Amino acid sequence: MQIKKSRMQMEQKQDQWTALKDAIDGEWIAQMAHALVEIPSVTLQEAEVCRYYAVQLDKLGFAVDRREVSEGRYNLYARLPGSGNGPSLMLNGHLDTIPIGDCVPCRREGDRLYGRGSTDMKGAMAAKLGALRALKTAGITLNGDLWLAAIVGHEQPEAGKDGPLALVEDYKSGRVGGDRILIGEGWNELWVMSMGTMVFTIELTSPRGGTHTTYVPFEENPIRFVGDLIQRITAYQEELDAGASHPLAGTERIDLGTVEAGDYFNRTPVQCRLTGTVRWGPRARAEEVLAELRDLAAPIAEAGQLELEVSMDHEREPFETPAEDPAVQAVAQAHRFVHGDESAVTGKRIVGDANLFVNLGGVPSFYYGPSNETAHSDGEWVSLSRLEQAAQVYALSAAAYCGLNGSRK
Ligand SMILES: [Zn+2]
Structure with a gap:
């Protein structure tokens, strides 16, 4: 009886996961990424892209918290409320880019979107919007809150990491939440440690x-x-x-x-x-x-x-989030569902925002991105199919970690 019931639950979960994966609209994400890359947003000049991103969140039905970091520059926070009894997750990423320099102009060609910021990391920011949109359109209620934070001031040292530090401050004051931070940066692997x-x-x-x-x-x-x-x-x-x-x-x-x-x-x-x-x-x-x-x-x-x-x-300071952490495991499970294989678990000598979020904010954090291979290069591009897969992984990770319709505690 018990076995029969749990098999039914497993099948139900499988169906829900398939429905959620299918609700991801790759073409919508591709167009969104294209629109974001077309708006220049070098660090300290992110105002226009912030405005645009906020409007998209608004269109998806989210109340957007515009957190001024410096005049005209905003971190944007949105929350998909859960039913209240599950862990909460924050999807995080930056909207600013390094200077455009001699980067190839923004254009879409086949599976590729070219332009400064395409892979680092407006593509991932479009994928996150696509994930939230799918959760809404599939009519899914999570048990815990799902947060989205689009931040400024990540790339250029002139900003002094003001966007990430403002987020840390907002965590401490309770303006934003999330028991874990998943940063959409890097390759599609579990990057859980930085020196x-x-x-x-x-x-x-x-x-x-x-x-x-x-x-x-x-x-x-x-x-x-x-x-x-x-x-x-x-x-x-x-x-x-x-x-x-x-x-x-x-x-x-x-x-x-x-x-x-x-x-x-x-x-x-x-x-x-x-x-x-x-x-x-x-x-x-x-x-x-x-x-x-x-x-x-x-x-x-x-x-x-x-x-x-x-x-x-x-x-x-260095950071390390254990690979056994339930949020890391949730992403691993989502990756397995989407790609049919195991995601690599990696650590790096380079530092990133997770070093700040973990050490200053006290929030276990890690990375899983669509791609990073051409970041900061003059030939920057991102694979649109990988953006679609990343959006699937983000949506399913939220389902696995925050819990889906009472399927988790
Ligand atoms: Zn980046």
Whole structure:
């Protein structure tokens, strides 16, 4: 009896999932993506695309919360209310792009939509609209709320991540919700982990100031301690290579970008400065990594009787959302239903907005996108069939995670 009932429930779920998948309108999404790419929206100049996107949400029957980030620039929030007793999910993505530069003009050709922002990530933003539209047209009620957040200020450093940070603030104040954030960025794989990153500066300063090099034995010249420090950094990378490699993102990295020392050929340098980047895994926080750098430089500074200062900038903490997380599993299940195969689970050395959402907002986050292969290239394009599949995965993920008509707790 019990078996019979659960089989009936499974069949019912299968039917609902098929109906929801079929409710995704690929042509509607293609046209929406085309319209979004046609509106230029370089970071800090997103006002027009925000207006357009808000109108589309409005047309689909959503009350749009326009959250001003700076004058004329808005994060847009919409909510598909659930019946109230399931977990809630936020679909998230950015509407801004890098400068258009020499990118191919916007045009549609066969399965491809060309133009700046097509794959990064207006295509995915159109797919999200398509997912919400399908949930509405299929008359589906979820158990938990489904949120959509279209944000500004992601790409160009000039914006200082103001859109993502405004979202974090709005999470904290309760203006938006979602127990999990699914960012539609990247490839159609489960990107659940990013290393942390920082730009570091190591400064060695000689208290005795600059002196004619003939008066200073070479072994006391501050510049040779810079050589020692570079050797020590080389050894540090070897230690990282020999240490535990993250199963998803590989080994940690330290890289040097600039070395500056000295101002004249026969004068000892007063100040030596090295800058570079470190990318590290979830084993440590930024402060701890900074302390490691200080520890490796301190004996060298001491040997050279140099003052040491180690500092960091643009630091982002690492994040990792377990692959077993129910939201990650929901997307995996949806991907399996749409594609008939398993989605890869990946981690990356590069950071993204999930590093902010997890560490500052406290919301478990991860990525699953339609594509990213041509992002930031002059030949940027997106596959329209992949947008349709992504929309199917987004809608079904919401069904799996938030719960469908009482099929989940
Ligand atoms: Zn992007």
